[in-house]
Amino acid sequence: MADQRALGVRIEDVARAVGVSRATATRALRGQGRIAPATRERVRRAAEELGYVPNLMATELAAGGTGVIGLMLRDAANPVYGQLFSCLEVAAVRAGVELITVTIGSDPRGERQVQALRRLLGMRVAGLLVATGGVDSTQLEPFAAEVPMVRVGRPEASARVFAESYDEEWHGHQLAERVRALGHRRVVVLGAAPETSYGEHLRAEALAGALAGLDVRRVATGPDPTDGVGAALAEVDAGATAVLCASDVRQLAVLRALATRGASASTTGWDGLMPGVDLLGLTTVRMPVEEAAEAAVARLAGLLADEPLSVPTHRSWRGELVPGRTLTEPEPR
Amino acid sequence: MADQRALGVRIEDVARAVGVSRATATRALRGQGRIAPATRERVRRAAEELGYVPNLMATELAAGGTGVIGLMLRDAANPVYGQLFSCLEVAAVRAGVELITVTIGSDPRGERQVQALRRLLGMRVAGLLVATGGVDSTQLEPFAAEVPMVRVGRPEASARVFAESYDEEWHGHQLAERVRALGHRRVVVLGAAPETSYGEHLRAEALAGALAGLDVRRVATGPDPTDGVGAALAEVDAGATAVLCASDVRQLAVLRALATRGASASTTGWDGLMPGVDLLGLTTVRMPVEEAAEAAVARLAGLLADEPLSVPTHRSWRGELVPGRTLTEPEPR
DNA sequence: GTGAAAGCGCTAACAC
């Protein structure tokens, strides 16, 4: 197998070992162009023996660009992104495209995002998948001009950036209907400011909109899951019977606080991706991550293959309501 | 900002726009070598205006290798790996090194892993972080000869591969002591075969070892979390009072099955990283992911900086027992 | 302080 200085082995060394030219060795290794089967075998064997590892930089430079597509991902510690990441990977394998990932942790101003994008572009990726909410259309636009770009998991304003997102409007309706049907009259919606988390902001808006007619108290959260929980509980003390959260992580924080204070109220969340949702009895909406991921990769693959685009620029996918024990009829007071 | 064909802009274009040579433009942009401050400014401005994005392939080819370190990660859908991923990212940022990630989903024979390693090596990464259990020492060895390699989260047999792992032996002891102290006499240990999940195999071994003296029933699980759950419940029916799992995901599966069947037994898990551990009342061990990640990156950074190695080749970190409601005294029968 | 030229490792016409 690979011997000591295998990384120093160039294709030239392989060629020489077999007694052919570099071009022939290339053909043998890439399996393209006319070449004698026997030669090909000899070259392959030699490459194997020498532990030849092609230098991708050189390969891609010479070949002019790479077929790889870049993925910009947000913090994977969040189960939501971890799941999305995984689905994107699966989809990529299925579509036969290579994925190269760059992640950014929290990044309030979107600077690291832009930097990460440049890094990806520097690698001359063939396409870009943007799976992070923190960067907005205006920051994306200039790059979209260079390479096809698909945003996943968040809607997009620009017509030049494609998007496969979630139908949060509809999700909000599902949740709202349930809350309303159970008889809640005064509820608190825990949402984020657009800068904090665009996704949660959107969800809270959708939810509040769908709850029109009820007494809806809005509470803004910060980046930390526990932000705003205190304010929400105060609303509960003041008579609200349900705390509606824009993510399951927030919902957990609320449940924790409720338990600690010995208080009780209905709660709902959003995402439905945590391993124990069922056991915890969370009421939430399961995001259609698989579909969105699959669609995003398929679209990008189509774009790269120069297929005429047959689907709308922006699409959104519907998940499903997960009824749980956390949402019940309001308790009589 | 970047205009239309910015990806077509080469350093040569920037140089020409300013009326200098390529060499000067390079110096200006990289900020190395002697150059007139005024020229540097003009070049920088021109690059900005033209939206020049340096071609990393060319850069790294010419410069001979990259400072980037490669990370091979297992499926991020698993909260455990997602968390580890995130911690590694954070550590990398702090250490000032760039990370490039390749993930592999499930991969029974370790083939995709090896392929992923080759891909990373093809990019001539300066170092390698291996955060997946599925590939064993003999597969790693040949690559370790080429570039410094640190395995994280799993112990390593080879002396040529560094490792920052978890002290599962100790973790097993903690758990076992608790189980024993509560008075369980007959328990079932749900573990995996080494090929299925080396990590879980190790944990089950540690646990079983620490439980010496009790009546320990071993049940093997498969790749799916529900594999082996039926067998475990059968043991419970036959008199076992606790089901000890090698991961929290398994523990959830057991809890689910227990609830469905209306049966009851104590359970324990391993990992402690799921968002709702506390609310679920899981008994588990919280892995020291942060420490291991930090240590792995720091070690690699040190290796790359040619610092003399001051710590043992293989280290392991201790997490902490998380007592939960799922582990209680055995119920009288 | 700046430019000319060599070359990183590989691929892809185009000859033979």
Place this chain on the structure above:
DNA sequence: GTGTTAGCGCTTTCAC
């Protein structure tokens, strides 16, 4: 079928 040649875009001595 196989070898020759000309780059891919950038960095880096080495002169000037």
